[in-house]
Amino acid sequence: MNFFIQSANAAVNQSSESNSYSLIFMLVIFLLIFYFMLFRPQQKKDKEHKSLMDSLSQGDEVITTSGLLGRINKITKNGYILLQLNDNAEVFIKKDFIASLLPKGTLKSL
Template sequence: MSFFIQNAMASENTSSEGNSYSLIFMLVIFLLFFYFVLFRPQQKKAQEHKNLMNSITKDDEVITTSGLVGRVNKVTKNGYVLLSLNNETEVCIKKNFIASVIPKGTLNSLL
């Protein structure tokens, strides 16, 4: 009788090894899926925003994340921008709050 029990245990171990390989394979596929669907697009978007922040210069027309539209008057080295909303109003904002650069001349058509 003990002879049959040992054979049953041996066959159970070989099938569990096969299951562990398939489990590892499924986890790798799952992690790759998350990388390409979630992490990689987020990293690309962050890199594009960083490039936008580095390319901002004086007289660029920008829109902020809060919806302000204005012209850049001054860019400081510590990450702030002096934004002119109209002829009388200027606002100092952090560079990170600029959502996008709009084409030149758009501000004139809005006012």
């Protein structure tokens, strides 16, 4: 009779060990999926935006995140841009709020 009890205890101990390993394995798989679905694409997007910020120069036509279209008149050292919206209006905006570059001549075609 003791033989059956020892066998039962051994089976319980083995299943709890395998459950802890499978839990750790599932957690690692979940973290990998989370990394490749969320963190990596966001890092890539941030890197592309930083390269866009570094490539801006005077005379470029841009669109801002708020939807303003304009031509860059001046880029300051502290991260601001003087954006010419039309012949009469100019605004200072933070350099980070540039969404994308527009092809040359876009503003004239509007």
